[in-house]
Amino acid sequence: MTLPRYPDLPTLESDRLLLRKMSLEDAPDLFEYASDSQVAQYTTWTPHQSLEDSQIFLNSILEKYQTHESGDWGIIHKGDCKLIGTCGFVNWVQSHHHAEIGYALSRAYWGQGYMPESVKALVAFAFQETNLNRIEARCKLPNRSSARVMEKVGMKYEGILRQQMFIKGSFHDMKLYAILREDWENLSK
Numbered sequence: 001m002t003l004p005r006y007p008d009l010p011t012l013e014s015d016r017l018l019l020r021k022m023s024l025e026d027a028p029d030l031f032e033y034a035s036d037s038q039v040a041q042y043t044t045w046t047p048h049q050s051l052e053d054s055q056i057f058l059n060s061i062l063e064k065y066q067t068h069e070s071g072d073w074g075i076i077h078k079g080d081c082k083l084i085g086t087c088g089f090v091n092w093v094q095s096h097h098h099a100e101i102g103y104a105l106s107r108a109y110w111g112q113g114y115m116p117e118s119v120k121a122l123v124a125f126a127f128q129e130t131n132l133n134r135i136e137a138r139c140k141l142p143n144r145s146s147a148r149v150m151e152k153v154g155m156k157y158e159g160i161l162r163q164q165m166f167i168k169g170s171f172h173d174m175k176l177y178a179i180l181r182e183d184w185e186n187l188s189k
């Protein structure tokens, strides 16, 4: 992956959330939701079986921080002082100024607008602080909750990528959404 145009992952803040770099101390909070099979139902990863799985995942993220690759932010619930999910850029292609966003949230916090709030902060950061021009997100067809997140942040539905991903042993059609810099600028007018 090409290196993104920011040297370090900054802490971002929204009304109810802090998005910050993760550390190994986040392993218990991460394991609490990443071991939930309902959270992992539509993700590319399988549920974590042990705290060690969460530590391995966190170590891979820490490595990305070190090499300035685009790593995930931890989503911290300010009221509960707890890591409740992750979000971040994947597939950052510097030459074409586009990237993709991925995310997951603890089931206890679903349905309260936390992920739209996180993704809005990420999109604002990207268009204000980097030279990205297009941000994409994909989800499996039955994952309506994820599609709603994309709609709520102002992404536009662009169609279905047929059998685009091979996940957990089978091919999956993916819905593609994206927001352009000009779409985002128009949102705030």
Ligand SMILES: CC(C)(COP(=O)(O)OP(=O)(O)OC[C@H]1O[C@@H](n2cnc3c(N)ncnc32)[C@H](O)[C@@H]1OP(=O)(O)O)[C@@H](O)C(=O)NCCC(=O)NCCS
Pocket (backbone or CB within 6 Å): 038, 039, 040, 042, 043, 103, 104, 105, 106, 109, 110, 111, 112, 113, 114, 115, 116, 138, 139, 140, 143, 144, 145, 146, 148, 149, 152
């Ligand atoms: C997809 C996900 C991030 C949505 O985050 P969220 O903060 O709950 O998003 P919202 O609060 O805006 O809710 C989005 C939709 O989820 C649905 N929803 C609401 N409460 C729900 C609940 N308790 N359980 C399941 N779905 C619910 C609703 O359809 C809602 O849309 P609406 O506001 O139009 O009614 C979250 O469900 C999640 O982490 N899922 C598992 C991981 C995943 O699928 N990641 C994305 C892979 S592409």
